[in-house]
Amino acid sequence: MKTEMNTKKLYYGFPVVLIGYKDSKWKYNVTTMSSSYSLGNTLTIGLASKSNAVANIKKYGEFTLNIPCQEILNKVEIAGFHSGQNKIGMADITYDLGEKVDAPLLDECLLNIECRVEHIVDHGDYTNFIATIERRVICDEMLNEDGSLNSRDFNPIYFMGDDKERIYRYFNSDTKKLGENMGCSAEDDSICG
């Protein structure tokens, strides 16, 4: 049985990220968000049009996307409130500047992605930035010896919920290899696919 769900918003599991950007008032700034996805060498983010981040990313056409580790949830929350404030200062965030874009690469993040805005789509109350990825920087511990992503140890914070409650979630350690699950069935001991 299924029930029609009435909610104004439903986040079905998105990684929490920190967007870094050049700020005309505070020099550089950050904001917390979860509405992003990456396809090949492109990356798309959705932000409230009235936010300080949107005003500045529209102005400068560049940003970074940074994946925080679970240990800095306090900084994630500071950057997720206090609109328009100097959140880098408030959260005591340290950074280097990007090599390809003039925006901050946050030190305490597992992965930093330098992005150049290619298209801006305003839709309702939100602005979507479609960007080209210029460069990726990752913690050494998140790489295997051959330089590939250590997907088993990469533990972002996830964001999930509806208009009543939204929570942070963490991965468990279960993994399944892509393309090796078509023969398994729901009766298997382990969860299929």
Ligand SMILES: Cc1cc2nc3c(=O)[nH]c(=O)nc-3n(C[C@H](O)[C@H](O)[C@H](O)COP(=O)(O)O)c2cc1C
């Ligand atoms: C976990 C989390 C996820 C968030 N996701 C988004 C998001 O995807 N898009 C958005 O516009 N705001 C999101 N927010 C809210 C913004 O971070 C918040 O409105 C912020 O104060 C905007 O700051 P600014 O106006 O200085 O840019 C999120 C906040 C938190 C804590």
